[in-house]
Amino acid sequence: MRQTRKAVLVLEDGTVFEGKSFGYEESVAGEVVFNTAMTGYPESLTDPSYEGQILVTTYPILGNYGVPPRREKNDVSEYYESEHIHCKAIVAQDYSWDHSHWQADRSLADWLKEEKIPGIYGVDTRALTKHLREHGSMLGKILVDGASDVPYYDPNAENLVAKVSCRNVEVHGEGQKTVVLVDCGVKHNIIRCLTRRGVKVIRVPWDYDFTSIPYDGLFISNGPGNPDMVVKTVENIKKAIAIGRPICGICMGNQLLSKAAGAGTYKLRYGHRSHNQPVRRAGTDKCYITSQNHGFAVDDTTLPQDWEPLFINMNDGTNEGIRHKTKPFFSAQFHPEASSGPKDTEFLFDEFINML
Numbered sequence: 001m002r003q004t005r006k007a008v009l010v011l012e013d014g015t016v017f018e019g020k021s022f023g024y025e026e027s028v029a030g031e032v033v034f035n036t037a038m039t040g041y042p043e044s045l046t047d048p049s050y051e052g053q054i055l056v057t058t059y060p061i062l063g064n065y066g067v068p069p070r071r072e073k074n075d076v077s078e079y080y081e082s083e084h085i086h087c088k089a090i091v092a093q094d095y096s097w098d099h100s101h102w103q104a105d106r107s108l109a110d111w112l113k114e115e116k117i118p119g120i121y122g123v124d125t126r127a128l129t130k131h132l133r134e135h136g137s138m139l140g141k142i143l144v145d146g147a148s149d150v151p152y153y154d155p156n157a158e159n160l161v162a163k164v165s166c167r168n169v170e171v172h173g174e175g176q177k178t179v180v181l182v183d184c185g186v187k188h189n190i191i192r193c194l195t196r197r198g199v200k201v202i203r204v205p206w207d208y209d210f211t212s213i214p215y216d217g218l219f220i221s222n223g224p225g226n227p228d229m230v231v232k233t234v235e236n237i238k239k240a241i242a243i244g245r246p247i248c249g250i251c252m253g254n255q256l257l258s259k260a261a262g263a264g265t266y267k268l269r270y271g272h273r274s275h276n277q278p279v280r281r282a283g284t285d286k287c288y289i290t291s292q293n294h295g296f297a298v299d300d301t302t303l304p305q306d307w308e309p310l311f312i313n314m315n316d317g318t319n320e321g322i323r324h325k326t327k328p329f330f331s332a333q334f335h336p337e338a339s340s341g342p343k344d345t346e347f348l349f350d351e352f353i354n355m356l
């Protein structure tokens, strides 16, 4: 028998789930959210949009394919979505102590310990997910036996984008056309998807006034937390709307473009985090299966007259993207860059590049 310390997940409503620790042995607090994808834990753990969150995975086994090596290719990580793990902790039904995959160079447990991130298994994640679905995402903490208690922590009360954005202007790739990428906590596959299409990407911090840079198109990345906190980016996007050159946004980018257009956002009860979210393209019968990770949504009813919904979620009817009726501005709430998840909507990068 493997020696593991007991650990519990305590929700802010007092519900307790008992389990065992397999990661770093420390107590942590954050917002508890669930993801129903079957694979992709290396990508999810390093996705900056999970900053401050305790990630519950409903697929019953975690760790069975280990972790790929940390390697860089063309200035971005080859297999990860950022430089380090962003989740506060990860919760699983079962942890596989044996892993096997041709790319794996260590176990998930080793990686979590290395990055000081707790992991807990032996939790009935389906019961936990049902609870979160009924009562909504809530704050929670993982208390590892022997480690001291911690207070609850609400990540949505602070500007997480400022925490995860790059500090300096960086250039990726080369090409005739220049895309300014506002880094709100960008997933590296967005950079890969852009540079692969032969454009020069100038990646700027979230609050950088990029209007001084001559650019052909503006890209607004994904990012963690509450879009209401990201006021400075919205101010700069308003200037870009007035400039009129093509704009595209993903996830937080959809929310910030909507805000710059004059629309509002709100918090969903438990968010969309999975690989199988169906979205319909407005005005068509075309439906796409998409990868998603968001807790907030754009309120369609607040979109001004010259804007319209571009995609609609087929499960709950919420907004999944917007576009300007006459100008080259559009965005998606889901992840066309996938990583992880289906790549069916990667063509949206082509639509953007063709506008430049």
Ligand SMILES: NC(=O)CC[C@H](N)C(=O)O
Binding pocket: 049, 221, 222, 223, 224, 225, 226, 227, 250, 251, 252, 253, 293, 294, 295, 296, 297
């Ligand atoms: N992946 C993202 O960009 C998420 C956007 C925002 N933090 C949300 O949860 O809705």
